[in-house]
Amino acid sequence: MPVVPYRTVIQQHRSAIHAALTQGYQQAICTNRPHVVSLSLPIPSIDPLRLLHQSSPYERHLYLENTSQHQATVALGSLIEASAIGPSRFDRVHNFIETWCHQISCYDELAEYSPGIQFFCSFAFFDTPTHSDSPFPAASVFLPRWQITQCRQTSTLIANLLLTPLSDLEALLPDILQQLRRIESLAESPLSAYPPAPSxxxxxxxxxxxxxxxxxxxxxxxxxxxxxxxxxxxxxxxxxxxxxxxxxxxxxxxxxxxxxxxxxxxxxxxxxxxxxxxxxxxxxxxxxxxxxxxxxxxxxxxxxxxxxxxxxxxxxxxxxxxxxxxxxxxxxxxxxxxxxxxxxxxxxxxxxxxxxxxxxxxxxxxxxxxxxxxxxxxxxxxxxxxxxxxxxxxxxxxxxxxxxxxxxxxxxxxxxxxxxxxxxxxxxxxxxxxxxxxxxxxxxxxxxxxxxxxxxxxxxxxxxxxxxxx
The missing domain is CATH 3.60.120.10 (Anthranilate synthase)
Structure with a gap:
């Protein structure tokens, strides 16, 4: 079975990506509310850890891998997010997810495998911080801008985009393609060596x-x-x-x-x-x-x-x-x-x-x-x-x-x-x-x-x- 270069795959699906953005933009206009378009795209097999390796420590992320099940995911950047504190923190995160699920369109027909729309969560042990300078809130949820999921040898890139009635589609599409090509380079280039372990x-x-x-x-x-x-x-x-x-x-x-x-x-x-x-x-x-x-x-x-x-x-x-x-x-x-x-x-x-x-x-x-x-x-x-x-x-x-x-x-x-x-x-x-x-x-x-x-x-x-x- 011939391997199709990733850049060719992107070009093949350029019109489908544009159509999905257009539909999401029309949804935002009709409802006068922000609308998320979630695109699942096939990519060459790539270790999600490589995307995390290239990212900034000041970019929000969640990485989760189960080697025995041959599954790994990295969620990078925050498109929409919420945090909560107190006994109702789980309910508030639940309400946030339920509200946004009605404002998301998922396009996953292009990918062989897609996990769909995933919200990533972390909860502190206590519902109120023990110290005022705690590095994480009592409850946190976000929908990532970018996500790579690997299931055995199949990798999927998910791009989540937020559209409003004021969005400029003509400027948005080239930017998305440019970022896709940046991720493409991770699959094509060798992994840079890690630095020596510190003392x-x-x-x-x-x-x-x-x-x-x-x-x-x-x-x-x-x-x-x-x-x-x-x-x-x-x-x-x-x-x-x-x-x-x-x-x-x-x-x-x-x-x-x-x-x-x-x-x-x-x-x-x-x-x-x-x-x-x-x-x-x-x-x-x-x-x-x-x-x-x-x-x-x-x-x-x-x-x-x-x-x-x-x-x-x-x-x-x-x-x-x-x-x-x-x-x-x-x-x-x-x-x-x-x-x-x-x-x-x-x-x-x-x-x-x-x-x-x-x-x-x-x-x-x-x-x-x-x-x-x-x-x-x-x-x-x-x-x-x-x-x-x-x-x-x-x-x-x-x-x-x-x-x-x-x-x-x-x-x-x-x-x-x-x-x-x-x-x-x-x-x-x-x-x-x-x-x-x-x-x-x-x-x-x-x-x-x-x-x-x-x-x-x-x-x-x-x-x-x-x-x-x-």
Whole structure:
């Protein structure tokens, strides 16, 4: 099958692009409201990370890749956006998406594969910031100007354009073609080399702060005020030169091919990146899957040691109890929304490169009237990242932790106009700004927890992030 050069493809579809813009412009005139035209175009196979590598750190973005599923997406630039704070933040983002879905025309007939119109969202762990200088709002949603999605070897470029009754179509079309050719050059040119990894100044881990918090948490558990609490720790690192965002993500996806590799940029030079093993939810054609992921153990250096650690994890009463908290919570919340969850009664193992977890996938069919954000609101935060009871655990997290969680352990993902959605939990993550990085890791504290063992788990998770930085 002959390969058609991308430039020829653009020229072939120039009239279709012009027709789509004309129709969108007429819609804007008829309604006297802004109208978005979303164009999906076939492009040669290209790694979406290359577009992020060429972009400015001051350009808003969201990157999400699942190597095991052969899917990757980068959303770049903000065409329309909104932010929210407070208990109604999920509802306000939902209303924003619903309003704009009536003002968008999608033209995807030209592409072999198109994900359709996707809104990209991030939610902070708390609905109000812990600190006034938090780098990310409590809730944020945007429709990107440009998006590259790769599904196996098929790549699709999505261009979203905002038209108003005052738009100049004759000036707009050449500008679009020029930008398409700029993206074309990424597919044709070799990837520029990443800079050498910077040297790091890493302060000693403040172990006493964490272990003291664990002791205080265990006292509350002993007095039946909590059953579980997840305590996180932050480690600040200074580099000899600015971190390269794409380089960090490249290392993460090489080192953690079984995780979701992600990056969220706030458009002001700050990125939140990581490799998360935890999916909050995935919805495809109203079929939902969510993961109960709690109870952890390191991997062994040999096959025998690894098998022994796995057996100990599967038979540990403490780890099983911690895992069951999450299963019970997810099942209860889904049932309250009218879903009928199904799952295995005994957990399996999710074995990652340096750690393994008890894992129970939970499936259900989503009713027509249930929006993905209804589910995100109901499921966040799970006991895997907060505790039991959830409200009391969150209150104590604010007391015990001396830093702002921001997007750590919070939902990050997308929603399309047909009710499909994917959200991960932002764990195993770091906040990056110029040559500074803040690394996050957490551990679940229950009755019987040993502060030193929980600290070892924190070190294990931080070590995986440090390997990506250097």
């Amino acid at each position: 790091l100044i890493q302060p000693a881990l403040a172990t006493q702060v964490f272990t003291q918090a664990v002791h205080r948490a265990l006292q509350r558990i002993c007095h039946n005020r909590l059953r579980k609490i997840v305590l996180a720790h932050a480690l600040d690192v200074l580099a000899s030169q600015p971190f390269n965002r794409a380089q960090l993500l490249e290392r993460l996806r090489q080192q953690h091919p079984d995780c979701y590799v992600f990056s969220v940029g706030n458009g002001h030079g700050v990125s939140f990146i990581g490799a998360s093993p935890e999916r909050l939810l995935s919805i495809r054609q109203r079929r939902l899957i969510t993961d109960a992921l709690a109870g952890s153990s390191p991997r062994g250096d040999t096959a025998e040691t690894d098998a022994l650690l796995a057996r100990q994890l599967l038979t540990s009463v403490k780890e099983q109890d911690e895992h069951q908290f999450v299963v019970d919570f997810l099942v209860r919340r889904l049932t309250e929304l009218g879903l009928r969850p199904s799952y295995r009664t005994r957990p399996g193992l999710l074995q990652l490169s340096n750690i393994q977890h008890l894992h129970t996938p939970i499936r259900a069919t989503v009713p027509l009237h249930t929006h993905p954000l209804h589910l995100v609101k109901a499921l966040h935060p799970t006991p895997a990242v907060a505790g039991v009871p959830t409200d009391q655990a969150c209150q104590q997290i604010r007391r015990f932790e001396q830093f702002d969680r921001a997007l750590y352990a919070a939902p990050i993902g997308w929603i399309d106009h047909q009710g499909n959605s994917e959200f991960i939990v932002g764990i195993r993550s770091a906040l990056i700004q110029a040559n500074r990085a803040r690394l996050y890791a957490g551990a679940g504290i229950v009755a019987g927890s040993d502060p030193e063992r929980e600290l070892d788990e924190i070190r294990l998770k931080l070590r995986a992030l440090m390997e990506a930085l250097v």
